[in-house]
Amino acid sequence: MNSLGNIIVGQSGGPTAVINSSLAGVLSAGLKLGYDKIYAMQNGIEGLLKGNYFELTDYIKSDSDIELLQRTPSSYLGSCRFKLPEPVLGNEIYTALFDFFKKENITAMFYIGGNDSMDTVNKLTTYAEMIDSTVKFIGVPKTIDNDLVVTDHTPGFGSAAKFVATVTKELVRDSLVYDLPCVTIIEIMGRDAGWLTGASALSKGDDCEGPDMVFLPEVPFDYEYVKNKVAELQKTKKALVIALSEGIRLADGRYVCELGGAGAKDAFGHVMLSAAGQVVANMLKKDLGIKTRAVELNTLQRCASHCASLTDMREAFNVGEAAVKAAYDGLTGKMVLLKRVSDIPYNCVTDTADVKNIANLAKEVKRSMINENNDHVTQEFIDYIQPLIMGEVSQFTVNGLPKHIKRGNN
Amino acid sequence: MNSLGNIIVGQSGGPTAVINSSLAGVLSAGLKLGYDKIYAMQNGIEGLLKGNYFELTDYIKSDSDIELLQRTPSSYLGSCRFKLPEPVLGNEIYTALFDFFKKENITAMFYIGGNDSMDTVNKLTTYAEMIDSTVKFIGVPKTIDNDLVVTDHTPGFGSAAKFVATVTKELVRDSLVYDLPCVTIIEIMGRDAGWLTGASALSKGDDCEGPDMVFLPEVPFDYEYVKNKVAELQKTKKALVIALSEGIRLADGRYVCELGGAGAKDAFGHVMLSAAGQVVANMLKKDLGIKTRAVELNTLQRCASHCASLTDMREAFNVGEAAVKAAYDGLTGKMVLLKRVSDIPYNCVTDTADVKNIANLAKEVKRSMINENNDHVTQEFIDYIQPLIMGEVSQFTVNGLPKHIKRGNN
Numbered sequence: 001m002n003s004l005g006n007i008i009v010g011q012s013g014g015p016t017a018v019i020n021s022s023l024a025g026v027l028s029a030g031l032k033l034g035y036d037k038i039y040a041m042q043n044g045i046e047g048l049l050k051g052n053y054f055e056l057t058d059y060i061k062s063d064s065d066i067e068l069l070q071r072t073p074s075s076y077l078g079s080c081r082f083k084l085p086e087p088v089l090g091n092e093i094y095t096a097l098f099d100f101f102k103k104e105n106i107t108a109m110f111y112i113g114g115n116d117s118m119d120t121v122n123k124l125t126t127y128a129e130m131i132d133s134t135v136k137f138i139g140v141p142k143t144i145d146n147d148l149v150v151t152d153h154t155p156g157f158g159s160a161a162k163f164v165a166t167v168t169k170e171l172v173r174d175s176l177v178y179d180l181p182c183v184t185i186i187e188i189m190g191r192d193a194g195w196l197t198g199a200s201a202l203s204k205g206d207d208c209e210g211p212d213m214v215f216l217p218e219v220p221f222d223y224e225y226v227k228n229k230v231a232e233l234q235k236t237k238k239a240l241v242i243a244l245s246e247g248i249r250l251a252d253g254r255y256v257c258e259l260g261g262a263g264a265k266d267a268f269g270h271v272m273l274s275a276a277g278q279v280v281a282n283m284l285k286k287d288l289g290i291k292t293r294a295v296e297l298n299t300l301q302r303c304a305s306h307c308a309s310l311t312d313m314r315e316a317f318n319v320g321e322a323a324v325k326a327a328y329d330g331l332t333g334k335m336v337l338l339k340r341v342s343d344i345p346y347n348c349v350t351d352t353a354d355v356k357n358i359a360n361l362a363k364e365v366k367r368s369m370i371n372e373n374n375d376h377v378t379q380e381f382i383d384y385i386q387p388l389i390m391g392e393v394s395q396f397t398v399n400g401l402p403k404h405i406k407r408g409n410n
Numbered sequence: 411m412n413s414l415g416n417i418i419v420g421q422s423g424g425p426t427a428v429i430n431s432s433l434a435g436v437l438s439a440g441l442k443l444g445y446d447k448i449y450a451m452q453n454g455i456e457g458l459l460k461g462n463y464f465e466l467t468d469y470i471k472s473d474s475d476i477e478l479l480q481r482t483p484s485s486y487l488g489s490c491r492f493k494l495p496e497p498v499l500g501n502e503i504y505t506a507l508f509d510f511f512k513k514e515n516i517t518a519m520f521y522i523g524g525n526d527s528m529d530t531v532n533k534l535t536t537y538a539e540m541i542d543s544t545v546k547f548i549g550v551p552k553t554i555d556n557d558l559v560v561t562d563h564t565p566g567f568g569s570a571a572k573f574v575a576t577v578t579k580e581l582v583r584d585s586l587v588y589d590l591p592c593v594t595i596i597e598i599m600g601r602d603a604g605w606l607t608g609a610s611a612l613s614k615g616d617d618c619e620g621p622d623m624v625f626l627p628e629v630p631f632d633y634e635y636v637k638n639k640v641a642e643l644q645k646t647k648k649a650l651v652i653a654l655s656e657g658i659r660l661a662d663g664r665y666v667c668e669l670g671g672a673g674a675k676d677a678f679g680h681v682m683l684s685a686a687g688q689v690v691a692n693m694l695k696k697d698l699g700i701k702t703r704a705v706e707l708n709t710l711q712r713c714a715s716h717c718a719s720l721t722d723m724r725e726a727f728n729v730g731e732a733a734v735k736a737a738y739d740g741l742t743g744k745m746v747l748l749k750r751v752s753d754i755p756y757n758c759v760t761d762t763a764d765v766k767n768i769a770n771l772a773k774e775v776k777r778s779m780i781n782e783n784n785d786h787v788t789q790e791f792i793d794y795i796q797p798l799i800m801g802e803v804s805q806f807t808v809n810g811l812p813k814h815i816k817r818g819n820n
Contacts, residue, residue, distance in 0.1 A: 073583050078589060165811055169811055170714055173482065173816075174709055306717060401579055
């Protein structure tokens with residue numbers, strides 16, 4: 001039997017709570033399918049170009065390590081934001097990379113990332129064709145923003161959505177504690193796509209009022225409408241909760257977050273940019289004379305692995321495994337995707353699509369998933385994302401805290 | 411056998427993740443000890459004065475309800491921030507309250523809260539003495555700030571500390587993702603006491619670097635020192651994490667959070683006050699030319715019941731039960747406290763102390779728990795708080811989210 005040669009895997013772009021589960025999937029399938037060595041680049045392509053790579057099996061050595069890796073937030077391999085130049089024959093970056101692949105007998109490379117990472121996979125595939133290289137390139141999707149096209153959803157989104165919905169539920173309860181007119185504004189990530197902001201609406205149920213309004217970046221934000229609706233709603237319900245995306249824009253295209261900083265400088269001469277939630281909170285406070293509070297969910301949305309979705313973690317693992325299988329089957333220039341084959345019961349399988357049709361495109365929330373008033377999501381939206389947050393991940397707890405894995409410390 | 415009469419319970423001040431566990435404890439002990447009716451005031455004393463109260467057993471009807479109540483964040487009864495006037499014979503507020511107690515045959519009142527609530531308990535006790543009333547008043551401590559004197563620690567603190575330590579661990583992993591000099595600043599609640607900020611240091615272990623520096627409000631914040639230390643540390647470690655309290659102050663007494671807003675106004679003419687973390691992030695960015703990010707943990711610190719400490723939840727329940735037992739035993743004007751009777755193994759029992767020695771006093775972090783450089787906590791601090799975050803609370807999960815209880819919906 002011929003050797004399958006070696007493979008290499010990298011992580012790129014912003015992390016998610018389960019990006020390491022995809023890495024675990026690549027490792028697991030690489031071992032099962034019989035590749036010789038499984039290399040990992042440190043800090044993505046950028047690190048590899050500096051010669052930073054290592055054998056993953058030197059650090060992830062056991063089934064227990066693989067389980068811990070799946071429960072560890074952030075990118076275990078480190079990440080980068082590095083855009084490859086256009087592939088031109090003889091370009092020194094491509095030459096260096098393909099020389100490396102040859103030297104280390106790399107037969108396939110897997111890149112776990114979002115839009116920009118798929119651009120990298122696409123360009124490497126193009127260059128490989130130009131030089132008749134047989135190295136396979138497969139993209140493994142991840143992003144909390146859920147904005148990749150072709151795939152039903154992206155690994156990482158479900159866990160971020162579960163965190164957003166969980167804490168929205170807690171913040172809604174908290175908001176009702178005083179018998180005073182107040183508005184709590186929850187600012188959620190997603191500059192151009194409102195998937196994650198919409199996830200706040202999952203909090204609504206028998207035991208939770210849910211957010212009273214939800215504003216996505218896909219539709220214009222009308223402050224006058226919001227102000228009037230707050231005043232109207234507060235006739236019967238004193239404490240309101242508004243979920244909004246960091247990327248909401250006015251009808252004239254200006255970001256709401258730009259409004260806070262118009263000309264304002266702090267004591268050190270820095271121009272101050274307020275977050276969108278804080279801007280709206282300030283405006284409502286001034287115009288309605290009510291107490292307001294802005295809560296920014298911030299980086300936790302991409303790293304709160306203590307609140308990960310089991311469905312998401314498993315799917316992230318599956319796309320990692322499927323990527324290796326795709327290369328093993330001779331495919332290249334593909335991204336693994338999730339295809340929903342049934343809603344009841346929820347079933348998603350992996351498939352592949354040409355990465356050139358995916359890179360640099362973004363998927364927004366569909367019009368039919370936003371209500372007519374542009375101030376909430378519809379049942380169609382809820383039905384779409386509900387399955388993605390199902391299931392809890394059992395943590396390995398040490399000293400009262402979830403255990404992670406760190407290079408060289410296991 | 412004589413009737414024990416009825417009791418009433420209220421919640422006051424800011425909520426915690428387990429304040430409802432104390433309410434469950436009051437209810438549980440009230441039923442076990444044989445009180446006739448267990449009333450609850452809505453929105454504390456302020457609500458009671460408006461006539462808002464109800465029978466708790468009309469809503470919390472089963473063991474399952476009690477379990478759900480313990481897992482529900484925010485104050486189930488609603489809260490208030492209401493300071494009673496000094497007790498003067500014939501004062502209309504006191505007259506109204508004691509008339510109510512008489513009318514409803516209330517023999518004991520339990521008030522779950524922090525400093526201000528203990529002031530309420532103290533004043534009611536004083537007034538009762540003045541009019542020879544036999545109604546008993548017992549305080550049940552809660553606060554995420556851990557700043558009540560006499561008690562070893564306060565219920566609510568352990569869960570907040572567990573949340574802070576858990577997300578610090580995740581944020582530290584996240585901070586290391588790019589191969590770039592950067593500083594992540596985590597801003598933590600506690601304006602005058604640094605207990606919760608110090609809890610970020612619990613994240614340190616085999617699998618986590620922990621925060622590189624921790625700044626508490628008990629000691630002056632020296633920005634020049636911080637700037638120089640960041641520059642020094644970044645010679646060997648690019649990504650740093652600093653945990654700091656919202657209440658840090660300069661040596662001259664000014665709050666750091668005041669510095670951001672000196673003269674700055676936003677587009678709507680509001681004076682802008684930046685959070686302390688954002689101010690320090692801006693300064694380091696400007697002075698060192700590095701990437702910085704401020705993460706404010708915000709309201710989640712007091713309501714993230716999905717991350718509650720089992721030890722804390724049980725102790726919160728116990729102090730609730732102990733309060734009813736204290737009144738049953740004839741005590742009044744007391745606060746229930748936690749007394750640590752052994753470190754190894756960790757054992758805390760309940761006790762009581764005169765509430766007049768507790769109200770309006772605050773407990774700061776001891777000097778010996780802060781290191782010589784004023785930039786971290788000591789092992790003594792860690793040893794003190796480690797037991798308080800132990801144990802996870804199993805959630806009742808429905809549709810992928812923790813289930814709560816809401817009045818009228820169970």
